Amino acid sequence: MYNCKYQTIRSKKYKKYYFCRNPKINNIINYKDCYDCNLKEYKKQKPIPNKKKKRTIATSIPKSVKEIVWERDNHKCIFCHVFVPVDCACCHFIPRSQGGLGIPENIFTACNKCHSEQDNGLNTIELEKIAEDHLKKYYGNKWKKKDLIYKKN
Structure with a gap:
């Protein structure tokens, strides 16, 4: 298909054919006829929104937070104590799917x-x-699970 807004595919008795809905043609056409047509009009694509949703932004982990968490955890996995790169400081305590924020109080370092x-x-x-x-060891009594979840304003 050449994205002509008039071209459609129809079927009759389980056989497919191309059909032009242009008022001047309004008939069965060959695929090549649509390609050579002078009356062709292209479909307009809808603009893709560039704005991210507030929850997506709030639950993602910025590089600055990863670096803070990685330093806090001494560059090691908190479970097996193996040295890991800064990219491994990306584990949510409260998962993103449950609205877990991308803040240091909710993030820890772990190997894959x-x-x-x-x-x-x-x-x-x-x-x-x-x-x-x-996490409680570092943040003490201030650390509460309910404060780690995204709240819609």
């Missing part, structure tokens, strides 16, 4: 293996408890 195990492994509950204790 431990992160996968914490997200959907057999030891998820135990690893979440370790992560919760780790």
